[in-house]
Amino acid sequence: MPDEQLKAFCAKTKARAVVGYTSDVDWLESAAFDLFLVSRLVWSTRMDRAYKHLTQQHSQFTNQFGLKIVTRTWSSAMLSKPST
Structure with missing residues (x-):
């Protein structure tokens, strides 16, 4: 789903964020x-910082899962899957 639709969904529903994977896992x-x-999201006040932390500390998973x-x-x- 395009980012703009997800942003609109968050605005309409007052959801803090939409979080998911772009690849089969x-x-x-x-x-x-x-x-x-979940731990990082619960304790984070800013989703951009949570994302940055997760991609730095757990890059294998974030890259693999997208x-x-x-x-x-x-x-x-959107993180791309590494070339095989």
């Missing part, structure tokens, strides 16, 4: 990363 690997992800975060006013750059 293995459930076990994503469950392990989700522990880091982590995407969108708020009413901001969207992360």
Whole structure:
């Protein structure tokens, strides 16, 4: 879904953010990363800082999964999967 539609969704619903993966993920690997992800999101006041931290500290997962975060006013750059 385009960023502008996700931003509009956040604005309309007053959701803090839309967070997801742009690639198919293995459930076990994503469950392990989700522990880091949820913890960071819960304690972060700014989603851009949470995204930056996650991409720096857990780049293997964020690259592999294509982590995407969108708020009413901001969207992360979609990470591309590494070449194989």
